[in-house]
Amino acid sequence: SQKIEQNSEALNIQEGKTATLTCNYTNYSPAYLQWYRQDPGRGPVFLLLIRENEKEKRKERLKVTFDTTLKQSLFHITASQPADSATYLCALSSNTGKLIFGQGTTLQVKP
Amino acid sequence: EPEVTQTPSHQVTQMGQEVILRCVPISNHLYFYWYRQILGQKVEFLVSFYNNEISEKSEIFDDQFSVERPDGSNFTLKIRSTKLEDSAMYFCASSVDKAEDQPQHFGDGTRLSIL
Numbered sequence: 001s002q003k004i005e006q007n008s009e010a011l012n013i014q015e016g017k018t019a020t021l022t023c024n025y026t027n028y029s030p031a032y033l034q035w036y037r038q039d040p041g042r043g044p045v046f047l048l049l050i051r052e053n054e055k056e057k058r059k060e061r062l063k064v065t066f067d068t069t070l071k072q073s074l075f076h077i078t079a080s081q082p083a084d085s086a087t088y089l090c091a092l093s094s095n096t097g098k099l100i101f102g103q104g105t106t107l108q109v110k111p
Numbered sequence: 112e113p114e115v116t117q118t119p120s121h122q123v124t125q126m127g128q129e130v131i132l133r134c135v136p137i138s139n140h141l142y143f144y145w146y147r148q149i150l151g152q153k154v155e156f157l158v159s160f161y162n163n164e165i166s167e168k169s170e171i172f173d174d175q176f177s178v179e180r181p182d183g184s185n186f187t188l189k190i191r192s193t194k195l196e197d198s199a200m201y202f203c204a205s206s207v208d209k210a211e212d213q214p215q216h217f218g219d220g221t222r223l224s225i226l
Contacts, residue, residue, distance in 0.1 A: 032211040043115075043202050043217030044154065051212065089154065096167045097142055097209030101154040 002028040006090055006102035013080055014110055021075040021105045023090030032093035033066055033073050037086045038104065044089055080109045113137045117203050117218035124193055125226055132188045132221045134203030143186045144204040144215060161209065198225045
């Protein structure tokens with residue numbers, strides 16, 4: 001079955017630095033991969049979607065890469081701020097519409 | 112910006128009782144989903160719904176679960192006879208269509224606690 005793995009350990013970084021989160025997947029060749037943000041007690045919020053033929057996608061301070069050979073996506077937040085502290089979820093888009101989520105990586109940005 | 116709303120925010124129910132979780136998806140969206148998240152675990156797909164029919168369901172979505180769109184705005188998840196292991200956050204989501212390149216918009220969930 002499809003498997004999607006994110007670093008389960010929390011990532012602690014200093015304000016202003018770049019945060020890099022990793023998402024690896026197996027047993028699947030998704031055409032699309034999505035990233036969501038989840039704050040405690042809230043639902044996931046869509047951030048970015050990247051297609052398999054796109055190497056990189058940017059939105060403001062966010063950047064996502066997608067390497068279908070390595071079966072990996074990297075999610076970067078540049079010039080990080082304490083308000084970026086949250087759990088970030090990677091999700092594979094299936095052709096039936098359902099999302100298959102990773103367990104998420106919690107990011108803590110310290111002032 | 113339009114949003115998905117879910118009620119109640121917290122539901123406490125005795126084991127064996129029926130519970131109905133309610134969602135109002137975004138008005139022009141056509142696909143609806145339920146996911147659940149057990150405390151400390153990943154968000155898991157339960158079911159997708161389109162044109163008044165279930166499109167896909169996971170192995171979690173057994174005969175105790177059902178979904179319904181009783182009118183033009185609400186989308187409900189019913190659990191007939193709740194079990195302790197049903198305790199979780201339940202998220203409703205909607206999307207314009209089911210295409211893989213469509214983001215899903217989530218509500219803030221209903222926390223279901225089974226006693």
